Amino acid sequence: MHKNNQSVKQGDKLLKMPGKLDRGPIEFRSHIAESEGEIMGIATRDVISVPPTMTILSAVETMTEYGFRRLPITDAGTRRLRGIVTARDSIDFLGGGDRFNLVRVKHNGNLLSAINESVREIMTQRVTTIPHTASIAEVTRMIVDKKIGGLPIVDDEEALAGIVTERDVMKALATEETDVIVEEIMSTSLRVAGPDTPIGTVTSRMITHGFRRLPLVSDDVLYGIVSASDIMKYLGSGEVFRRLSTGDVAEVMALPVRTLVSGDLFTTVPGANINDAALKMLQKKVGALPVIEDGRLIGLITEFDLVKAFSEE
Known part of the structure; x- marks a missing residue:
């Protein structure tokens, strides 16, 4: 009991340092616009x-299966955008x-019932x-100004x-060489949680x-990092239902x-060039890298940080 209380308390601190139903139709884009800008x-x-x-369950399963963080919702006939669901x-x-x-309200806390509501x-x-x-x-300006991770394109x-x-934008911009290092653009005021939170x-x-992600710290040492996508996969992979007995x-x-944290943890160091950080994120297919110095977490650098930095160069 003492361990759990300690973990929750640690998670509250601010770290400062320098049942499947019918899946329904899934549509693929095939039409190519006649006049396109370079974004295409x-x-x-x-x-x-x-x-x-489509049910919430099927939508989340689709995102998990394809590794998406966001899924456009469109009319089946016109493909007009009706909304988007994200991690x-x-x-x-x-x-x-x-x-x-x-x-909580409509289904009295019953996840098995609520998950079969429509994704709308x-x-x-x-x-x-x-x-x-x-x-x-x-x-790039829209992503930076509005802090949006992904944008649907319409014809x-x-x-x-x-x-x-x-x-996509980071990959395009990171081809330009820069002398900027991770320490100059990383976030250094981080909320963290304990692995037993x-x-x-x-x-x-x-x-x-x-937040889209939260570092997990135990005794001032980085245990892992959990993202919104990790939690979404907990639902979309069916793991939730294997652990659910009452509904x-x-x-x-x-x-x-800590149940959701994988064994792979990719990090960087404060003196790394941001081109190298971008390349590592692309290779490892992660959206952020914890920044480690002397074995301790001192910051976090994200795809957004890199897009903003490259756009200012």
Whole structure:
């Protein structure tokens, strides 16, 4: 009992340092716009989208299967964008924010029941989009100014034409050599959690503070890092249901967050060049790197940090 209390207390501190149903149709983009901007050269064109009638479970399973952080929701016939569901929306639904009311209030805490509601219940409806004629510079400004991780691209009929992400932009911009090092752009005020902090506490903290990921620290040593995508995969892989016996969401959200941490932990050092940090993120397919010095966590560098830094060079 003492260990759990200690972990929750540690998680509150601020670290300062220098049942599957029908999946429904899944659509792939095949139409190519007649007049395209340079953004289409780095964007994903064959975009998977799903209809608003698909269940939450099937949508999250689709994201988990393909490794997506976001999934456009479109009308089946016109492919007009109706919304988007993200990894963040899924952790909001599991207990982090307002979408949790669908489970807690409408379904009396029964996750097995709530998960079969349609995805329109948790999707973000007001979606920021960009036209297929946009330049990379325009998209970069939008990502930096609005702090958006991914943007659906629409054609002249407002139909889904592609999607571009922070990672796509970072990959394009990182080809330019720079002398900037990780220490100059990393975040140094980090909220952290202990590895024994309940998953539900972590999801709530992520939504409250707008985090996509949270470092896990034990006795001032980095244990791992958990992301919104890790928590989403907990649901989409079916692991939640293997651990669920009563159907009550509180049962699985009370488990320690270390349950979700994989054995792989990729880090960087404060003196590394940001080109090298970007290359490591691309190779390892991660959205952030903890920054380690003398065996201790001193910061975090993300894809967003790199896009912003490269755009300012």
